[in-house]
Amino acid sequence: MDKTYRRIALAGLALGALATAAVAQQQQQTGSITDPGLAKPADAATAARVTAAPLVLPPASKVGMVEGLIKIRSFDQDITAYRAYPQGKLKNAPVIVFLPMIVGACSALHQDFALRLAREGYYVIMPNMNERKHGMNACTDPFWTIVRDNIAFPNEAQYYLDINAAFDHAAKEGASATKRGMVGYDGGARVTMKMLTRDPKILAGVAYSGPVAATPLGIVPGTAEAKPTPIELLNGVNGVQGGMRGKLLAIFGDKEGQILPEQIAEFQAAQAKVDPKSKTTIYPGRHGFITDFDTDSSKKAWAEGLAWLRAHGVK
Numbered sequence: 001m002d003k004t005y006r007r008i009a010l011a012g013l014a015l016g017a018l019a020t021a022a023v024a025q026q027q028q029q030t031g032s033i034t035d036p037g038l039a040k041p042a043d044a045a046t047a048a049r050v051t052a053a054p055l056v057l058p059p060a061s062k063v064g065m066v067e068g069l070i071k072i073r074s075f076d077q078d079i080t081a082y083r084a085y086p087q088g089k090l091k092n093a094p095v096i097v098f099l100p101m102i103v104g105a106c107s108a109l110h111q112d113f114a115l116r117l118a119r120e121g122y123y124v125i126m127p128n129m130n131e132r133k134h135g136m137n138a139c140t141d142p143f144w145t146i147v148r149d150n151i152a153f154p155n156e157a158q159y160y161l162d163i164n165a166a167f168d169h170a171a172k173e174g175a176s177a178t179k180r181g182m183v184g185y186d187g188g189a190r191v192t193m194k195m196l197t198r199d200p201k202i203l204a205g206v207a208y209s210g211p212v213a214a215t216p217l218g219i220v221p222g223t224a225e226a227k228p229t230p231i232e233l234l235n236g237v238n239g240v241q242g243g244m245r246g247k248l249l250a251i252f253g254d255k256e257g258q259i260l261p262e263q264i265a266e267f268q269a270a271q272a273k274v275d276p277k278s279k280t281t282i283y284p285g286r287h288g289f290i291t292d293f294d295t296d297s298s299k300k301a302w303a304e305g306l307a308w309l310r311a312h313g314v315k
Contacts, residue, residue: 057292057293057294059108059112059115060112060115060116060119061119062115064086064087065084065085065086065087065115065118065119066083066084066085066086066087066090067082067083067084067085067111067115067118068082068083068084069081069082069083069105069106070082070083072125072127072165072166072169073165073169074127074161074162074165075161075162075165077132079127079128079129079131079132079162079165080105080106080127080128080131081105081125081126081127081128081166081169082105082106082110082111082114082125082126082128083123083124083125083126083170084111084114084115084117084118084123084124085118085122085123085124085175086118086119086121089121090123090173090174090175091174091175092174092175092176092179093121093122093123093174093175093176093179094121094122094123094175094176094179094180094181094309094314094315095122095123095124095125095167095170095171095175095176095179095180095181095314096117096122096123096124096125096181096182096183096309096314097124097125097126097127097163097166097167097180097181097182097183098110098113098114098117098124098125098126098182098183098184098188099126099129099163099182099183099184099185099187099188099189099191099192100113100126100184100185100186100187100188101185101186101187101188101288102130102186102187105126105127105128106128109291110126111126113185113291114126116293117183120306121315122181122314123170123173123175123176125166125167125169125170126166127162127163127165127166129158129159129162129163132158154226156191156194156226159191160195160198160199163182163191163195163199164199167180167201178201179203179313179314179315180201180202180203180314181202181203181204181205181206181309181312181314182195182196182202182204182205182206183205183206183207183208183305183309184205184206184207184208184210185207185208185209185210185288185290185291186208186209186210186211186287186288187210187211187225188210189207189208189209189210189211189250190207190210190211190212190225190230192205192206192207192210192248193205193207193210193212193230193233193244193248193250194228194230194233196244196245196247196248197233197243197244197245200245202247203247203309203312203313203314204247204248204249204308204309204311204312204313204314205244205247205248205249206248206249206251206305206308206309207248207249207250207251208251208288208290208301208305209251209252209253209256209259209287209288209289209290210230210250210259211225211229211230211258211259212229212230212231212250212259212263212264212266212267213229213230213231213259213260213263213266213267214227214229215258215259215263230267231263231266231267231270234267234270234271234273234274234275235270235274236274243274243275244271244275244278245275245277245278246275246276246277246278247278247312248271248275248278248279249278249279249280249281249304249305249308250267250271250278250279250280250281251280251281251282251283251290251301251304251305252264252280252281252282252283253282253283253284253285253286253287253288253289253297254282254283254284254285255284255285255286255287256286256287257286257287258287259287264280264282267280268280279308281301281304283297283300283301284296284297285297285298285301289301290302
């Protein structure tokens with residue numbers, strides 16, 4: 001029963017649906033977050049579990065850790081971030097910007113993931129990149145509206161500036177300005193892949209269960225995640241320079257669901273051609289299996305991710 005909660009929480013992308021592309025585009029332009037026409041799960045209990053993204057395992061210990069919500073300065077305003085690092089080990093600590101699925105920094109599930117990373121010896125910061133429209137979005141706004149605004153019609157240039165602001169804040173606090181890595185899962189993994197094509201100062205990234213193609217978001221034909229996709233970035237579609245420069249470890253489950261096996265195979269083929277020093281690994285598991293933490297696959301994937309970061313200088 002408990003693992004079902006976690007799995008349903010991580011299926012938010014697959015369940016998200018849009019009323020119409022035209023309405024979504026209009027509301028993206030106006031900044032409106034009122035959308036009673038957005039499709040929701042027929043089952044109210046499912047909707048509640050997806051929105052809450054509850055913790056089901058005992059959370060990581062906070063003993064010996066500095067952690068909590070803070071404010072950081074981005075390019076245009078202050079935004080909220082969750083930050084954690086081992087007490088007494090701030091100076092020159094390696095930095096990880098962690099990006100979760102769509103709901104943001106006030107979700108207990110995502111704070112727990114960040115804290116687990118920090119307990120490995122990292123300064124971890126999770127910027128709430130949706131705050132301009134949705135405030136503390138995981139707690140306040142309709143989940144399906146957030147899916148529309150930040151997956152189908154995101155302001156990705158803003159995302160990249162917020163990520164850079166998170167790295168800069170870490171350095172101002174005394175963590176390393178050069179030992180920079182990223183970890184993401186689900187939608188955050190997709191952004192991690194894209195960021196690795198843009199910023200040469202990021203040494204490495206680990207992307208768990210990241211959509212690599214134009215993954216459909218719901219029941220409206222033609223509605224999918226924003227382009228360019230990671231596959232397109234690798235292939236150089238529309239003149240976009242491909243390649244993650246040997247920095248990316250992409251990890252998938254063999255039963256991802258909305259990330260189809262043929263999409264992963266296409267991604268691997270492009271990776272082998274354009275960016276062979278990057279790597280893809282597939283473990284037994286469903287979408288977002290990494291957040292189980294206590295299964296054989298999640299333990300192995302976690303260890304592989306840490307080893308990748310350290311091998312690339314984020315240590």
